[in-house]
Amino acid sequence: MVDDRTIPAASQTVNDFDGGPRGPKPQRAFSRKNVFLYGTLLMVTIYYAIPLYVMIVTSLKGLPEIRLGNIFAPPVEITFEPWVKAWAEACTGLNCNGLSGYFWNSVKITIPSVILSIIIASVNGYALANWRFKGANLFFAILIFGAFIPYQVMLYPIVIMLRELGLYGDLSGLVIVHTIFGMPILTLLFRNYFASLPEELFKAARVDGAGFWGIYFRVLLPMSLPIFTVAVILQVTGIWNDFLFGVVYTGPESYPMTVALNNIVNTTQGVTEYNVNMAATIITALVPLTIYFVSGKLFVRGIAAGAVKG
Amino acid sequence: MESSITIRDLELSFGAVEVLKNLNLDIGQGEFLVLLGSSGCGKSTLLNCIAGLLDVTDGQIFIQGRNVTWEEPSDRGIGMVFQSYALYPQMTVEGNLSFGLKNAGFSKSEIAERIDRAAKVLQIEPLLKRKPGALSGGQRQRVAIGRALVRDVDVFLFDEPLSNLDAKLRTDLRAEIKELHKRLRNTMIYVTHDQIEAMTLADRIAIMRDGKILQLASPKEIYNRPASKYVAEFIGSPSMNFFDGKIGENGQSFACDAGTFSLNGYQFGEGGAQDGTAWLGIRPEHIAVGTEAKTMPIQLEASVQHVEPLGSDTLVRVLIGDRRLWVRIDGQSEVADGDALNIGFDPAMANIFDKTSETRL
Incomplete structure (x- = not known):
């Protein structure tokens, strides 16, 4: 027996070869999805980066500059003194040899x-x-x-x-x-x-x-x-x-080192040296x-x- | 025939689960034995026991006359080929082949010579410096076979070695394994769930189910005279057709809802003819149609329900009343849904199984 169903050839049903969409679907750069996605990523990044920024900035300032109170301002005069002090001179309780030994x-x-x-x-x-x-x-x-x-x-x-x-x-x-x-x-x-x-x-x-x-x-x-x-x-x-x-x-x-860091930060003799504390913390986390x-x-x-x- | 592997009263259980039950098996020198069964029947477990990768709960295993029940896998004189190839990815092909030999303490020159010989046999010489990641599936499996080959073992164990390959490659490599066996004449045990692999490769097939061997015989014997209904259904695709009925007149006739068939020409097994309820099974390829059906001792009228053209032949599902049968006919014949079809078969080609024990009568 012969099958009497006929199968249409492809060209009979699709004649329109020009004008219609062709190739990859175009993507919009500022689609809602992208704005939401990258917006969220950006916010999270800032949330995590700000404390680090404050620490680095503060560790590079001198004490007088810190007392001005603006913790987000970049240092006017960059100094590495606090880093040297944290590493070699800061006091942990009784001895004052900094973090180096620890x-x-x-x-x-x-x-x-x-x-x-x-x-x-x-x-x-x-x-x-x-x-x-x-x-x-x-x-x-x-x-x-x-x-x-x-x-x-x-x-x-x-x-x-x-x-x-x-x-x-x-x-x-x-x-x-x-x-x-x-x-x-x-x-x-x-x-x-x-x-x-x-x-x-x-x-x-x-x-x-x-x-x-x-x-x-x-x-x-x-x-x-x-x-x-x-x-x-x-x-x-x-x-x-x-x-x-x-x-x-x-x-x-x-x-x-972590215990020593705690001791440096908690040792209060006179003023609190925020810049030294910040430098010591960064060194420890390095x-x-x-x-x-x-x-x-x-x-x-x-x-x-x-x-x-x- | 002297036996190469002997398994005596082998038992294996994991906790309360019995995986292998009181299993006995003799494998001849140079024999190609296929362990065939559906997944979970214990065929791979048995192979792992022979290899020494699993400790047995009870029983003994002899290889080349030596009791190896407590031996390490490497001391049993076996080589094994795995489904996933199991090549050491960080070593080159050469490193893979030499790993076992180095462990066994062979000299450098001996190792080089053996690798050379195996590489020639398997035609993998150009690949020796490559890593497995840079090889195709077929090449990897060839290297895996080579790993067994270099160790000069008495027995080759194959654990579904072709299951990960595509259909074409599988056919090619199957023929190569057969060729290799002809050349080496080693004893080979081959685990598979693919009945075509089993039929084409085996000297003898052991059909397993629930940790037991149901039938151990040549492929022909298993195909023509399956020991039980399970074996009959397992071998052959589409599987055997069954009529549900009753044997009468001292084994002279079989009565079922499609009619009463004369059993003249049917060869009963050792137990002889027994009256009682039974299954009569006939393979799709043993049913004749059209004019040829007219020459058959048993003739039936059926209608075509469904046609599956395969090219070389055509599978037709026919209805007798509401009983469905598969029939395999020539690929060139023209059959369409709803056609009336005369079918017929010879009881000599049938198999009858007892209804309760499901064993062949």
């Missing part, structure tokens, strides 16, 4: 804490994601539960533990505390990342005869730069900005800021990689 304290705390916590947590996450040993789920549950216990609860017990170990008031004690407290979130981060990598890759490596460390170092580690970047950023900023543990577990000689600027792109990629399977 800066190095913070470096000595941050670097070993970051390295140690990331090494341990990445191996933890790898073992939890790939090897599924007996009790792995229980171990993981306990670890995650640990992340929800308020720090204040553990402050005093840890003081006692460090005292018994002879590490109280010492930098190494604080390094241990930071490493332990970084564990839950970092382990979760690494576990999820390794779990998102194809399982067959791990199986293939086992068939190829690679062991626990062989797979970790030669197969997984080279694929994990984004997540290590995320971990480094989280840890550097977290530990550098920490105040509570720093003030509790170290002594006046080994205070981290390390996390640099980290963000340098690794921003990798950071975003790593967060995305950890979140989406693929």
Whole structure:
């Protein structure tokens, strides 16, 4: 039988080749959507940028100029005196050596804490994601539960533990505390990342005869730069900005920079030197800021990689 | 035939879930065995057990006569090819091929020689310095096969290796795997849910369901004499047509709502003929139409409900009363919806399954 339906050819229905719209649809620069979108972005940017602007401007002014009261005005006479004073001469309680010594304290705390916590947590996450040993789920549950216990609860017990170990008031004690407290979130981060990598890759490596460390170092580690970047950023900023543990577990000689900053700002002898306070604050914040600027792109990629399977 | 892999009383459970149940299997030296089943039937799990990637709950696994139940995957003399290729992305093709050999402690010259040989066999010599990201799907899978090849293993395990490839490439690579098997004569176990892959590649097919092997036989045997209704439905597309009825007169006739068919010529299995309720199954390609139908022992009148031209042949869905049947006819025949159609078949080509046990009679 022959099909009696006829199918119209394209040219029969569409004859109009000229005049009608053709090619990409034109976009208006000042559409309502664009005004709203960029307006919002602009406002948020200003909201975040203004405090930074005030800090930078104030830190570059002399005290007489500050007393005029206009905090938004740019400095008439730029001076770097407050920065030098904050770094080398500002008084934190009794000694007046500025932030310099404490800066190095913070470096000595941050670097070993970051390295140690990331090494341990990445191996933890790898073992939890790939090897599924007996009790792995229980171990993981306990670890995650640990992340929800308020720090204040553990402050005093840890003081006692460090005292018994002879590490109280010492930098190494604080390094241990930071490493332990970084564990839950970092382990979760690494576990999820390794779990998102194809399982067959791990199986293939086992068939190829690679062991626990062989797979970790030669197969997984080279694929994990984004997540290590995320971990480094989280840890550097977290530990550098920490105040509570720093003030509790170290002594006046080994205070981290944040504690010293607090002391500078809170020390009142005569007039409050706003410009020095601002300079000191910016100096303290410089390390996390640099980290963000340098690794921003990798950071975003790593967060995305950890979140989406693929 | 000496056996290459022997599986004895294999059981595997995850908690309370039994995935593999008391499974026994003998695979001959140089045999190409396909594990076929729908997803969740335990076929990949079985393969992972043989590879040593999963610990078994009970039972034993022998490869080349050696009990490997507690051995590491790398010590079992197996190579495995995965669905997602599972190539190490940061290594070149050469690095991928040499990874296993380095772990096994081979000398540099030995490694180079083996890579050279495998690359020639698989025609991937120009790709050796590239990274997997710069390869096409087919090339990647070839490298993955190469990774098993360089290790000079006794047994190749394939876990749905072609499922990620497009249709054309799949056909090509399927033929290549068959070719490779002919050349190497290694034992190969191949997991798939694609019945065409199973039929074309296998020396024997093991059809699995719920952690058990339902039938283990040659592709022809499985197609012609499926052991159960499930197997009959699983193999063949469109699947077998069934009449729901009753066997009578000591296996001489089958009565159903479409009429009473003589079973003269039907070969009953070992159990012999049994009267009682049953399914009679006939494949779409074993139903004749038109003048040819007139020569068949069983003849029926049907009307055409729906036509699907495939080019080489045409699938026709016909109605007998309100029973639907698929019929496969020549691609050149002219059939239209609503036509009356004579159909017929030979009971020798049919399969009868007991209604309760669903096994072939």
